[in-house]
Amino acid sequence: MLPLSTATFLSFALAALLIELTPGPNMTYLALVSANDGRRAGFATVAGIALGLAVIGGIASFGVAELIQASSLLYEGLRWAGTLFLLYLAWEGWTAGTDVVSSSGNPGGKYFMRGLVTNLLNPKAAIFYVAVLPTFVEAGRPILAQTTLLTVVYVVIATAIHGMIVVLAGTLEPFLNDPRRERISRRLLSALLALVALWFAWSTAR
Structure with missing residues (x-):
């Protein structure tokens, strides 16, 4: 039996879906x-992202996320660290050669850690758990059970969408095996990631 009503459960699932579909x-x-390194690297990144979202959800349940939201210093530190990390990933993608991944001993571990770090440095994820998720918690029902279920639902939906992105983008990898096409696509996506990093810095400013 669900610790909250079916209507609330479905409403939260829809909200999580719409949030995750936002670029x-x-x-x-x-x-x-x-697109450039294949689905294996993509799914490793998805796993890191999922763990990051789950960790932030767990942290939020202990009130740490509220502390981050209340502290300008902590919030700004996370915001700029996240922005700089995204810009670093964009720069690395722009300058990387086609043989970088194949020369790595454990590319899956590298991409897993990057997915994890990117989300741990994202204050918007913490704010979601503090500002959005609690609005779906119903009074008179077990709070911990509700927040745990809603966190799991959010992580599952986010992971499913991210997995779809990996599958769709991964279909381009055979086409991009040509070094010239691979370089062009990598640089276009890297430039887009840099723009997203700047948008992230602007949209998270207080």
Whole structure:
């Protein structure tokens, strides 16, 4: 039996779906990785993103996310660290050669960590758990059970959408095996990721 009403459950699922369908850093980076380095790298990144979202959800349940939202210093530190990390990924994608991934001993681990770090440095994820998720918690029902379920629902929906992006973008990898096409696509997506990083810095400003 659900710890909250079916109507609330479905409303939250729809809200999470719409939020995740909004273009953002995760979508752009997943497209960059999957189109140029393949689905394996893309799914490793998805796993890192999923863990990051789950960790932030767990942290939020202990009130740490509220502390981040209340502290301008912590919030700004996360915001700019996230922006700089995205710009670094865009720069690396722009300058990388076609043999970078194949020369790596464990590319999956690298992309997993990048997906994880990108989301841990995203204050918008923390704010979602503080400002949006609690509005779906029903009074008179177990709060911990509700927040846990809603967090799981959000992570599952986000992961499903990210997985779809990997599958779609990964279909382009065989076409991009040509070094010239690979370089052009990598640089276009890297430039887009840099623009998303700047938009992220602007949209998260207080």
